[in-house]
Amino acid sequence: xxxxxxxxxxxxxxxxxxxxxxxxxxxxxxxxxxxxxxxxxxxxxxxxxxxxxxxxxxxxxxxxxxxxxxxxxxxxxxxxxxxxxxxxxxxxxxxxxxxxxxxxxxxx
Amino acid sequence: xxxxxxxxxxxxxxxxxxxxxxxxxxxxxxxxxxxxxxxxxxxxxxxxxxxxxxxxxxxxxxxxxxxxxxxxxxxxxxxxxxxxxxxxxxxxxxxxxxxxxxxxxxxxxxxxxxxxxxxxxxxxxxxxxxxxxxxxxxxxxxxxxxxxxxxxxxxxxxxxxxxxxxxxxxxxxxxxxxxxxxxxxxxxxxxxxxxxxxxxxxxxxxxxxxxxxxxxxxxxxxxxxxxxxxxxxxxxxxxxxx
Numbered sequence: 039x040x041x042x043x044x045x046x047x048x049x050x051x052x053x054x055x056x057x058x059x060x061x062x063x064x065x066x067x068x069x070x071x072x073x074x075x076x077x078x079x080x081x082x083x084x085x086x087x088x089x090x091x092x093x094x095x096x097x098x099x100x101x102x103x104x105x106x107x108x109x110x111x112x113x114x115x116x117x118x119x120x121x122x123x124x125x126x127x128x129x130x131x132x133x134x135x136x137x138x139x140x141x142x143x144x145x146x
Numbered sequence: 147x148x149x150x151x152x153x154x155x156x157x158x159x160x161x162x163x164x165x166x167x168x169x170x171x172x173x174x175x176x177x178x179x180x181x182x183x184x185x186x187x188x189x190x191x192x193x194x195x196x197x198x199x200x201x202x203x204x205x206x207x208x209x210x211x212x213x214x215x216x217x218x219x220x221x222x223x224x225x226x227x228x229x230x231x232x233x234x235x236x237x238x239x240x241x242x243x244x245x246x247x248x249x250x251x252x253x254x255x256x257x258x259x260x261x262x263x264x265x266x267x268x269x270x271x272x273x274x275x276x277x278x279x280x281x282x283x284x285x286x287x288x289x290x291x292x293x294x295x296x297x298x299x300x301x302x303x304x305x306x307x308x309x310x311x312x313x314x315x316x317x318x319x320x321x322x323x324x325x326x327x328x329x330x331x332x333x334x335x336x337x338x339x340x341x342x343x344x345x346x347x348x349x350x351x352x353x354x355x356x357x358x359x360x361x362x363x364x365x366x367x368x369x370x371x372x373x374x375x376x377x378x379x380x381x382x383x384x385x386x387x388x
Contacts, residue, residue, distance in 0.1 A: 063174050064181045077197030082174050083205035098328050106328075108174070 048084055050127055053120040060111040093119055147193040149179050159203030222322035226315055233311050240304050247297045254290035258283045272382040275370055281363035288356030295349050302335035
């Protein structure tokens with residue numbers, strides 16, 4: 039699939055995951071790369087971008103036996119942005135779907 | 147590409163592109179390696195799946211146009227300086243109170259021991275029959291234990307309060323300079339359940355002993371001296387004794 043398609047949607051997927059619960063970087067990377075075909079490394083730049091936009095914050099959590107992990111968590115702005123973008127995306131996807139399916143029917 | 151080659155290349159590329167917090171980014175990838183290697187992947191496999199370091203660094207270039215909050219950092223430092231001064235005075239007060247409760251406990255114990263021994267150091271303890279002295283001594287022993295427990299608990303409280311304030315101080319600075327913050331600490335000391343239970347039992351027991359023996363001591367003293375105001379009969383507080 040065209041990597042350009044994925045890029046914008048990946049941000050939305052990260053927000054969707056973080057809306058459920060706070061995660062550390064590796065958790066997010068594993069979650070996405072097991073479902074979507076992307077290079078493992080691309081998740082970290084996305085996290086950084088979302089953080090610099092103020093949609094995420096980070097905090098360190100001490101783990102038993104190991105260095106502290108950096109957790110990502112949605113900010114209030116992140117939550118708002120997610121809800122809005124989610125609605126927009128679903129709307130858009132539905133439109134695209136109907137357009138593409140119309141095309142199928144035309145061929146038949 | 148091995149782990150070290152990948153990380154070195156990434157670090158190089160990030161620095162070449164003058165991306166802020168390159169070390170922070172590299173440590174994120176270091177952790178990724180650590181997790182993957184724990185799952186049994188080889189360094190080469192992991193590096194291949196991560197993607198080209200140069201391409202990743204380029205993505206950070208797009209991602210990381212963040213403003214560095216330099217001035218807010220200075221303001222936070224000044225604010226914290228005054229907060230520290232105020233908190234410092236507050237902690238000195240709390241520690242002074244801690245010393246007072248400790249001293250109170252020691253004094254109560256000393257008086258209790260004198261009463262049991264039937265002695266009056268420097269004639270500080272007013273005269274009374276030995277039996278009454280023992281009852282009052284028991285009561286003061288209870289008071290000594292009670293104040294010792296409160297000293298212990300208060301010490302734990304002050305310690306936790308200081309740690310909590312230290313965490314707040316750290317997090318305020320971290321937030322102002324854009325670093326990751328640690329979870330804040332509760333101001334309540336967390337003693338383990340066993341210690342808690344013991345302290346509670348000791349408190350209840352010593353409180354009961356203190357109150358019961360005090361009342362009993364007064365009643366017995368009234369009967370023995372044959373007067374409601376037994377301190378008059380025994381010539382306490384400068385009253386002429388019988």
